Amino acid sequence: MLLTLSGLTKRYPTGDLALKGVNLEVPKGQVMALIGPSGAGKSTLIRCVNRLVEPTSGSVVLDGTEITGLGAAALRRARRRMGMIFQEYALVERLTVMENVLSGRLGYVGFWSSWFRRFPRRDVEEAFRLLHRVGLDHMVDKRADALSGGQRQRVGIVRALMQDPQLLLVDEPTASLDPKTSRQIMRLILELCEERGLAAIINIHDVALAQQFARRIVGLRAGEIVFDGPATELTPEVLTTIYGEEDWSQTIRAVEEDEEEAVPA
Amino acid sequence: MPVSRTADDLPEWRRRTTAGDFAVWGAWLAGLALTVACFEFISGRTIWAFVWDAPTQGADLVQRMFPPAWTYADVLWKPMWDTINIATLGTLLAIAIGFPMAFLAAHNTTPSVLFVRPVMLFLIVSSRSINSLIWALILVIVFGPGMLAGILAIGLRSVGFIAKLTYEAIEEIDRTQVEAVTATGASNPQVLAWAIVPQIMPAFAGISVFRWDINIREATVLGLVGAGGIGMQLQASINTLAWPQVTMIFILILGTVVVSEWVSARVRHAVI
Amino acid sequence: MSATAFDAAAAARAWRPPPLIASPLLRYAIYGGALLYALLAVGTLEVNWARAAEGLERGARFIAGFFPPDFVTKRHDIMEGLMESLTMTVVSTVIGVALSIPVAVGAARNLAPLPIYLFCRAIIAISRTFQEIIIAIVFVAMVGFGPLAGMLTLSFATIGFMAKLIAEDIEDIAEEQAEAVRATGASWFQLLAWGILPQVKPRLIGLSAYRLDINFRESAVLGLVGAGGIGDTLNTAFDRYEFDTAAAILIVIIAIVLAAEYSSSWIRRKVQ
Structure with missing residues (x-):
């Protein structure tokens, strides 16, 4: 197992119980979609994995390392192995594309080298290779806030890959994108995971997209896992347990019918 | 409940209820009364004979102020240059101290909310509440008259100003950018340099x-108060009642201030 | 999208970290200018270092003289100065704000015809150019020593400050709302009351509270220069080497500024 969560619980200082003893295992190279209504704890869950949010109790084990309880320096080394991709891209807007991409290497270089932007030559080469791979090598010196949403998310993906991670934590990658770009981004993430043998946890709102791209789907409701199985088993009944009562036939049929066209929102 | 019923049971709309009206008028009246009382106090400490004389005095002053002593300008270039240096070096000093202080004071970057932050906030408030002229008054006693006291006075007053506005900017940054850089495994100084500094x-x-x-x-x-710059010449000219020289100094100040305002507007326009 | 045709190594060799200022000519001009200025400024700096070094020791004695602060011996003078400062602050803020509103309307290009616009902008420019102290010197020369001169000074400074910011706010209003009011056939004054005032009112109140705060600080x-207020008391204390009383006065000023700042930020939060 690459990642093992056991009894993961998070209670916020306000008293809200966001995660109630979640157990989850992700093998190497598996792409998993995490679905569930807003407020179910999806974001909290992936942030507990790299401890951007400190779990209240339970354990997170990444490739044999217990993440909870690591000291500051060891935690930074652990974070290098987990790339994160954000909903609003979270690029540092006033830095250039290249600087944003190189920021993925911050965990590997010292403070002053990073301050003077002196990165090892092979890091810069890798950055160019990845930017070329996602079709952005002509935009290296553009400032991040000059890019379109799809381009920004690609930069965000490249930044995460620069860390040379084993696991990608992906938080709503398509929520701010139009349907066509959403699919392109999802496809890109999937391809890159396959090329590099990466595991990924993808938080996603859009059930149809999740079904189309991920083989394994985990449903989270009110901080508890209520479904864990292959995408094909995602029936209207299952969706009702995750999200509550609604007419789900349209959502499911949309995926069965088209594989290439944009899903109507 | 601004809508009520009249005697004939017709709906009537008013802006406020009767109580609301009274409250608003009462507040205005109280404010007016306070102002009048304050003015009475000031008026008790005023020799009104001088005030009624003011138009004559003013006309007389203007007459004595013109024409300006144009040739006096030759003496003023150096003090004006000193004035600009006091302002610039004082600002640089304030930047050097105020920038790190802002990070220690901002809620999201301070090393300790319980200890460091309150100390910084106190220093910032002290610096801001004491006018640079009072700072200069104190520093002239300590370091003797001259530019050094002036530079330090400007610096000490500006530290609070720069630190306060900067820490407010730090507290308003976009958190997700910070989160993203933290997630790469960056150390705290790196998060500061890569995610927070570019934003502010x-x-x-x-x-x-x-x-x-x-x-x-x-x-x-x-x-x-003796802290260097063109104010020294101003003081000397006023003490000797050399009003044409005073006019010349005013003109020079006016010119410098207009230029500096233009420069500042241009720079601010360029960085935003 | 095959990586074979793309030479990442060559691209990496060619890549340079982006400089702060894009144009090389401008970059070197700014660096050169900054260096030249630094040399000139430091070169013409007249500092009596021997006296300054002595100052540290004097400073220590001076600070020692501050403790313990003496509120009692001169409590009558302190109260008197404080009352002058507070009354001055209140009256000048009320007068200044009241006068600044018509000036602000006149200085808003979207409301006023060009001649009135230029006239009002000129008032603002004059009021903002000169430091309060300089204006106070002129008023003291006209109406004599005492708080009235201070009150007039602060009122004058308030006009420039408020009118400029309010005029900018009026120019930034949502034009559609004003247009809608105009479309109902409203007169110019009705337009002001229904289309403009509701939009600028929160900022007007917020700025007035902020200016009250500034006016107190300036009154100190x-x-x-003889224009009354607590600064007079402070100056006297320094002149007579009564540093313990001076310390007490400084503490009082800081306390009041702190209180004023908290209440003005509270008011601003309320009206937003």
């Missing part, structure tokens, strides 16, 4: 230039 |  840089540059512009103005009067 | 220094 435009605001910080604007604040610094704005303060420099204010400081040029402030530096023109520091000489009144 | 006007005494240095």
Whole structure:
């Protein structure tokens, strides 16, 4: 197992119980979609994995390392192995594309080298290779806030890959994108995971997209896992347990019918 | 409940209820009464004979102020240059101290909310509540008259200004960018340098230039208490009642302030 | 999208970290200018270092003289100065704000015809150019020593400050709302009351509270040129080497500024 969560619980200082003893295992190279209504704890869950949010109790084990309880320096080394991709891209807007991409290497270089932007030559080469791979090598010196949403998310993906991670934590990658770009981004993430043998946890709102791209789907409701199985088993009944009562036939049929066209929102 | 019923049971709309009306009028009346009482106090300490004489005095003053002593300008270039230096070096000093202070004071970057932050906030408030002229008054006693006291006075007053506005900017940054850089495994100093500094840089540059512009103005009067710059000449001219020289100094100050305001507006426009 | 045709190694060799200022000519001009200025400024700095070094020791004695602060011996003078400062602050803020509103309307390009616009902008420029102290000198020369001169000074400074910011706010209003009011056939004054005032009112109140705060701070220094207020008391204390009383006065000023700042930020939060 690459990642093992056991009894993961998070209670916020306000008293809200966001995660109630979640157990989850992700093998190497598996792409998993995490679905569930807003407020179910999806974001909290992936942030507990790299401890951007400190779990209240339970354990997170990444490739044999217990993440909870690591000291500051060891935690930074652990974070290098987990790339994160954000909903609003979270690029540092006033830095250039290249600087944003190189920021993925911050965990590997010292403070002053990073301050003077002196990165090892092979890091810069890798950055160019990845930017070329996602079709952005002509935009290296553009400032991040000059890019379109799809381009920004690609930069965000490249930044995460620069860390040379084993696991990608992906938080709503398509929520701010139009349907066509959403699919392109999802496809890109999937391809890159396959090329590099990466595991990924993808938080996603859009059930149809999740079904189309991920083989394994985990449903989270009110901080508890209520479904864990292959995408094909995602029936209207299952969706009702995750999200509550609604007419789900349209959502499911949309995926069965088209594989290439944009899903109507 | 502004809608009520009249005697004929017709709906009637008014802006406020009767009680609301009374409250608003009462507040205005109280404010007016306070102002009048305050004015009475001031008026008790005023020799009104002098005030009624003011138009004559004013006309007389204007007459004595013109024409300006144009040739006096030759003596003024050096003090004016000193004034600009006091403002600029004082601002640089304030930037050097205020920038790190802002990070220690901001809620999201301070090393300790319980201890460091309150100390910084206290220092910031002390610096801001004491006018640079009072700082100069104190520093002239300590370091003797001259530019050094002026530079330090400007610096000490500006530290609070720069630190306050900068820490407010730090507290308003976009958190997700910080989160993203933290997630790469960056150390705390790296998160500061890569995620926070780029976000506040435009605001910080604007604040610094704005303060420099204010400081040029402030530096023109520091000489009144002996802290260097053109204010020393102003003080001397006023003491000897050399009003044409005073006019010349005013003209020079006006010119410098207009130029500095233009520079500051241009720079702020460029960085935002 | 095959990586074979793309030479990442060559691209990496060619890549340079982006400089702060894009144009090389401008970059070197700014660096050169900054260096030249630094040399000139430091070169013409007249500092009596021997006296300054002595100052540290004097400073220590001076600070020692501050403790313990003496509120009692001169409590009558302190109260008197404080009352002058507070009354001055209240009256000048009320008068200044009241007068600044018509000036602000006149200085808003979207409301006023060009001649009125230029006239009002000129008033703002004059009021903002000169430091309060300089204006106070002129008023003291006209109406004599005492708080009235201070009150007039602060009112004058308030007009420039408020009118400029309010005029900018009026120019930034949502034009559609004003247009909608105009479309109902409203007169010019009705347009002001229904289309403009509701939009600028929160900022008007917020700025007035902020200016009240500034006016108090300024009132603490006007005494240095004889325009009344707590600054007068402070100056006297320094002149007589009564440093313990001076310390007490400084503490009172900081306390009041702190209180004023908290209440003005509270008011601003309320009206937003």
